[in-house]
Amino acid sequence: MSRIIRQRAIVEDDWTLAPDGAAHMGAAGRLIVPLARWRAERAALETAPAVGVLLPNTEDVEAVYPEIAERPLIALQFPTFADGRALTQAILLRNRLGFTGELRALGDVVRDLVFWLGRCGFDAIAPRGDQDPQACLQALDEIRTAYQPAADGHAPAWVRRRSCAANARPAVGA
Amino acid sequence: MYRYDPIDRELLAQRTEQFRDQTQRFLAGELTEEEFRQLRLRNGLYQQRHAPMLRISVPYGLLGSAQLRRMAQVVRRYDRGYGHFTTRQNIQLNWPQLPEVPELLAELAEVQLHSIQACGNDTRNITCDYLAGVAEDEHVDPRPYCELLRQFVALHPEFYWLPRKFKFGFTGAAADRAATRTNDAAVHVLRRDDAIGYRFFVGGGLGRLPMLGQEMNAFVPESDLLSYATAILRTFNRFGRRDNIHKARIKIVLREWGIERFRAAIEEEYAKIRASAEGEQLRLLPQDIERMRGHFAAPPYRPSGEAAADLPAQAARDGRFAAWLKRNVRAHKVPGYRVVFVPLKAPGQAPGDCTAEQFEALAELCEAYSFGELRSTYEQNLVLADVAERDLHELWERLDAAGLATPNIGLTTDLVACPGLDFCSLANAGTIGLVHDIYRRFDSLEAQYEIGPIRITMSGCMNGCGHHSVGHIGILGVDKHGEEWYQVTLGGSAGHDAAIGERVGRALAREEIADGVERLIRAYLELRCEEDETFIECYRRIGLAPFKARLYETEEDSEAAAA
Numbered sequence: 214m215s216r217i218i219r220q221r222a223i224v225e226d227d228w229t230l231a232p233d234g235a236a237h238m239g240a241a242g243r244l245i246v247p248l249a250r251w252r253a254e255r256a257a258l259e260t261a262p263a264v265g266v267l268l269p270n271t272e273d274v275e276a277v278y279p280e281i282a283e284r285p286l287i288a289l290q291f292p293t294f295a296d297g298r299a300l301t302q303a304i305l306l307r308n309r310l311g312f313t314g315e316l317r318a319l320g321d322v323v324r325d326l327v328f329w330l331g332r333c334g335f336d337a338i339a340p341r342g343d344q345d346p347q348a349c350l351q352a353l354d355e356i357r358t359a360y361q362p363a364a365d366g367h368a369p370a371w372v373r374r375r376s377c378a379a380n381a382r383p384a385v386g387a
Numbered sequence: 388m389y390r391y392d393p394i395d396r397e398l399l400a401q402r403t404e405q406f407r408d409q410t411q412r413f414l415a416g417e418l419t420e421e422e423f424r425q426l427r428l429r430n431g432l433y434q435q436r437h438a439p440m441l442r443i444s445v446p447y448g449l450l451g452s453a454q455l456r457r458m459a460q461v462v463r464r465y466d467r468g469y470g471h472f473t474t475r476q477n478i479q480l481n482w483p484q485l486p487e488v489p490e491l492l493a494e495l496a497e498v499q500l501h502s503i504q505a506c507g508n509d510t511r512n513i514t515c516d517y518l519a520g521v522a523e524d525e526h527v528d529p530r531p532y533c534e535l536l537r538q539f540v541a542l543h544p545e546f547y548w549l550p551r552k553f554k555f556g557f558t559g560a561a562a563d564r565a566a567t568r569t570n571d572a573a574v575h576v577l578r579r580d581d582a583i584g585y586r587f588f589v590g591g592g593l594g595r596l597p598m599l600g601q602e603m604n605a606f607v608p609e610s611d612l613l614s615y616a617t618a619i620l621r622t623f624n625r626f627g628r629r630d631n632i633h634k635a636r637i638k639i640v641l642r643e644w645g646i647e648r649f650r651a652a653i654e655e656e657y658a659k660i661r662a663s664a665e666g667e668q669l670r671l672l673p674q675d676i677e678r679m680r681g682h683f684a685a686p687p688y689r690p691s692g693e694a695a696a697d698l699p700a701q702a703a704r705d706g707r708f709a710a711w712l713k714r715n716v717r718a719h720k721v722p723g724y725r726v727v728f729v730p731l732k733a734p735g736q737a738p739g740d741c742t743a744e745q746f747e748a749l750a751e752l753c754e755a756y757s758f759g760e761l762r763s764t765y766e767q768n769l770v771l772a773d774v775a776e777r778d779l780h781e782l783w784e785r786l787d788a789a790g791l792a793t794p795n796i797g798l799t800t801d802l803v804a805c806p807g808l809d810f811c812s813l814a815n816a817g818t819i820g821l822v823h824d825i826y827r828r829f830d831s832l833e834a835q836y837e838i839g840p841i842r843i844t845m846s847g848c849m850n851g852c853g854h855h856s857v858g859h860i861g862i863l864g865v866d867k868h869g870e871e872w873y874q875v876t877l878g879g880s881a882g883h884d885a886a887i888g889e890r891v892g893r894a895l896a897r898e899e900i901a902d903g904v905e906r907l908i909r910a911y912l913e914l915r916c917e918e919d920e921t922f923i924e925c926y927r928r929i930g931l932a933p934f935k936a937r938l939y940e941t942e943e944d945s946e947a948a949a950a
Contacts, residue, residue, distance in 0.1 A: 294422075294425070294548075295425045295508065295548050296548065296629060297545070297546070297547065297548025297549060297624055298624060298625060298629075300544060300545045300546075300547075300548065300624070301545055301621055301624045301625055304545050308663075308664070308665050309659070309663055309665065323422065325409065325418075325422070325425075325426055328405075328544075329544045329547055329548070332544035333544050333545060355401070355405050355408075356398065356401040356402060356405060356542065357397075357401060358394060358397040358398040358401060359398070359542070360394075360398065360538040360539060360541050360542065360543075361538075361539050361540075361543050361613075362665075362668050362669070363543075363544045363545065369539075369668065369669075370394050370538055371535070371538075371671065371675045372668075373394065374392070374394070374675070374678060375672070375674060375675070377392075
């Protein structure tokens with residue numbers, strides 16, 4: 214099993230990517246299946262202990278969400294680390310659609326993408342095989358200040374400044 | 388100008404360290420060329436012909452004296468003693484060494500300068516009207532909105548890995564001095580009744596398929612700047628093509644979808660944002676805008692009685708001063724004040740080049756005469772925006788001594804050009820030699836005054852950094868079997884009457900091009916209906932054909948015609 218980052222910790226991956234029916238559906242079978250397979254074999258797959266769905270980065274997440282809203286895991290793809298389409302998918306899943314399950318980044322996931330993944334609401338990151346998981350974990354905090362909101366709870370700078378200004382004002386009668 | 392608070396300083400410091408670490412890992416062999424390329428571009432570093440080129444963002448073209456002094460120091464220490472101002476109001480260094488760049492950036496960060504997203508497939512530095520805050524034709528000062536948007540898009544995690552670059556240009560005035568519609572998104576800040584809002588244009592861009600931005604929304608309310616920008620960028624990130632770098636700009640989505648479908652997609656996303664918690668979070672409150680406006684408050688102008696001077700009398704005593712006053716000085720909205728243009732177009736230098744000594748001189752001059760601030764312009768010149776009339780003569784003497792008072796603003800030798808083949812690895816042809824040829828030919832100021840306002844622009848390749856497609860006369864370098872050739876376009880404009888120029892015909896060889904430009908200008912002088920009809924007005928009246936005939940007329944033809 215490979216090691217991944219989940220909830221800011223390095224853990225052994227307990228999910229198996231199952232592109233087609235040939236993949237083993239063992240007793241502990243926690244499977245990640247592509248959207249096409251989920252659609253084709255939904256009835257059978259629903260009997261498995263846990264099934265997550267992998268979306269192509271061209272998929273309209275708002276349109277597909279009713280089909281996958283109950284899944285415990287959604288995996289998004291980075292064909293190359295410089296292809297940011299899945300970042301918009303992640304933001305929409307977290308902020309607009311309210312997905313609270315595991316959101317996992319797969320593919321060409323390098324250390325220098327990790328910070329951006331974290332901000333966009335990915336809580337599970339499967340680094341590319343040659344990447345050092347420890348370095349990736351640290352990269353989550355490469356930059357700790359943010360100007361804009363995303364899906365990681367950072368308050369936007371303009372909102373932080375509202376309260377700064379309020380605090381800076383001397384209290385009346387003090 | 389905008390002054391950093393702890394949030395800005397922390398963020399820039401962390402970003403600087405992030406890039407230092409990335410550079411060290413690349414130099415240690417832990418990152419591949421391609422991996423590092425994606426990272427360095429997002430920190431302003433291109434690989435050029437001789438060395439990396441470092442582009443330094445000048446947000447909305449505004450610089451302070453401390454920044455100018457630091458630029459002088461940096462170009463001496465890390466470069467060859469000069470920097471280069473670009474058509475996007477930025478500064479480029481042509482000779483830094485990669486291992487030294489992290490330290491260079493750390494020194495720049497101390498004075499609020501950076502290279503965040505200066506290159507790469509991300510939201511680039513925002514450009515703006517260089518007369519913001521001082522122009523008589525201004526509805527709203529756009530700079531507070533530029534800075535709000537600059538911060539919003541800086542290191543935006545959703546939009547850091549776009550299909551291609553994305554540029555914003557702002558104006559808040561009647562005249563467009565920032566070529567805004569050549570940007571992927573143009574934002575025109577305006578007033579309707581008592582409310583401020585934005586007219587958004589999307590889909591502009593030069594390069595291979597030059598297009599002007601199309602109107603998306605005639606009035607987005609002031610509070611929704613960030614929501615509307617998000618709708619545009621999100622649509623681009625989702626639907627911009629990633630299969631072909633030449634078809635990846637947002638203008639291609641617009642062209643392939645058509646304006647109706649494209650606008651519907653952006654408006655639908657905007658409506659969803661507005662109706663959601665995201666829209667609530669992105670909504671700017673009046674206090675947010677007010678706080679930002681405070682950073683761009685008017686300087687403490689002297690009463691007009693103290694600032695004014697008898698300029699006609701001074702001009703009558705000194706012809707050179709009079710010429711400078713006429714050509715390089717413009718009106719200011721405050722009585723007793725003027726706007727002074729500082730051309731970076733002296734003979735023998737590339738347009739936009741600025742030496743360390745000039746950076747220092749400009750720091751002193753803007754402190755002495757313009758409240759410590761300077762602006763860079765779309766035309767690769769500089770502006771001292773707040774000069775009291777009483778100081779003009781003294782300022783002129785000092786600019787003259789620094790070689791910064793050539794009275795040629797808006798004239799033939801006020802050429803716009805990219806660095807071309809001499810520096811850039813993308814270029815097909817040189818520009819700097821050609822600039823010098825044209826300069827020599829029209830060096831006489833009398834001849835330039837006779838010709839009047841004209842914009843000649845030149846790019847060394849079809850990426851169009853020299854904005855050839857929006858020049859009155861545009862010159863594009865092309866490669867023909869390893870030789871440098873030049874295509875001519877006519878009738879382009881970057882102003883409020885923005886237009887893409889028409890290609891005249893076959894390309895001209897290197898040695899023909901200066902003659903060709905001269906023939907075009909002679910044709911204009913003969914064909915204009917009256918002396919104050921400008922080149923572009925004349926072109927629009929009579930069209931391409933008469934100019935085309937003259938461009939390809941050889942010397943023998945004209946001698947034969949004269950005989």
